[in-house]
Amino acid sequence: xxxxxxxxxxxxxxxxxxxxxxxxxxxxxxxxxxxxxxxxxxxxxxxxxxxxxxxxxxxxxxxxxxxxxxxxxxxxxxxxxxxxxxxxxxxxxxxxxxxxxxxxxxxxxxxxxxxxxxxxxxxxxxxxxxxxxxxxxxxxxxxxxxxxxxxxxxxxxxx
Numbered sequence: 001x002x003x004x005x006x007x008x009x010x011x012x013x014x015x016x017x018x019x020x021x022x023x024x025x026x027x028x029x030x031x032x033x034x035x036x037x038x039x040x041x042x043x044x045x046x047x048x049x050x051x052x053x054x055x056x057x058x059x060x061x062x063x064x065x066x067x068x069x070x071x072x073x074x075x076x077x078x079x080x081x082x083x084x085x086x087x088x089x090x091x092x093x094x095x096x097x098x099x100x101x102x103x104x105x106x107x108x109x110x111x112x113x114x115x116x117x118x119x120x121x122x123x124x125x126x127x128x129x130x131x132x133x134x135x136x137x138x139x140x141x142x143x144x145x146x147x148x149x150x151x152x153x154x155x156x157x158x159x
Contacts, residue, residue: 001150003086004143011082013043014069018077038064084130090142091128091135103127 008049012152017040021031023150029035045054054062092110095103110126120130128135 001143001146004139004146007082007086008139008143009044010045010065011079013047014039014066015077016043017066018079033067036066040064040066083136087135087139088123088128088130090139092123092126094138094142095127100127108158 017036020039020043021036024035025031037060041054041059044065045052045059048054048113092107096107105124110122113122113125115122123130126143
């Protein structure tokens, strides 16, 4: 669950954060620690919605997330690759774990290709079409199953 939280919530927020700070710099705006912290907190509040309260001390702590990931200041939006990568990996693994016909063979062919082709083509060969919403939808379905299982184990429910 931690990977999902990090790669589907934090990393996309950092991609938006990177866009915002580059646009602000292009307009001649200052990039102070206070501005960066407030921006990050606003983006995380938007992502989490009303489900997570990040006010007071938690707002400053959440807002300081930007300082943990210095690479967004100069790495050209690479962080989106975490979300797409984990979605593709889960979809690939689920095909194998579910015993989908041909999944093991296509996975082996994917591994044998050893990066000799464009990543999207290699994944497609392995049965994962990253140009469709299916891998991301499947990843969120996996996360939903984990949350449901956690609720069952702890006796805590959202209802």
